[in-house]
Amino acid sequence: xxxxxxxxxxxxxxxxxxxxxxxxxxxxxxxxxxxxxxxxxxxxxxxxxxxxxxxxxxxxxxxxxxxxxxxxxxxxxxxxxxxxxxxxxxxxxxxxxx
Numbered sequence: 001x002x003x004x005x006x007x008x009x010x011x012x013x014x015x016x017x018x019x020x021x022x023x024x025x026x027x028x029x030x031x032x033x034x035x036x037x038x039x040x041x042x043x044x045x046x047x048x049x050x051x052x053x054x055x056x057x058x059x060x061x062x063x064x065x066x067x068x069x070x071x072x073x074x075x076x077x078x079x080x081x082x083x084x085x086x087x088x089x090x091x092x093x094x095x096x097x098x
Contacts, residue, residue, distance in 0.1 A: 037090050039083055043075050044068035052093050060086060 037046055047054045047064055054064050061079040063070070070078065076086045 037072075037087070037094070039073040039076075039087065040071050042069050042071060046072060046090065050090065050093060053090055056089050056093065057086075060089065062086070 037050065041049075043057065043062060043064055047057070047068065057064050057075075060081060062075045062081070063078070067075060067078070072086060073083055076083045
């Protein structure tokens with residue numbers, strides 16, 4: 001009898017890969033203008049443009065793996081966060097604190 005071991009689900013303080021085996025958990029190198037982040041962009045696109053956003057979004061409770069296809073607006077709503085708070089955190093990464 002073979003026992004199958006599944007990867008643990010990540011927590012906000014855990015860097016363990018998601019159990020979904022999605023490649024979206026790892027952001028590739030930046031490829032665009034990180035200053036142009038908007039609420040209509042997908043979480044995946046934002047983490048690709050601004051890799052430093054991944055731990056920030058994760059700490060805020062925004063899914064950067066399985067739900068990374070959602071717009072930032074929808075992801076913030078799902079996480080119960082005001083959109084302006086999320087945008088301010090991302091702006092601080094690109095421009096420094098407001």
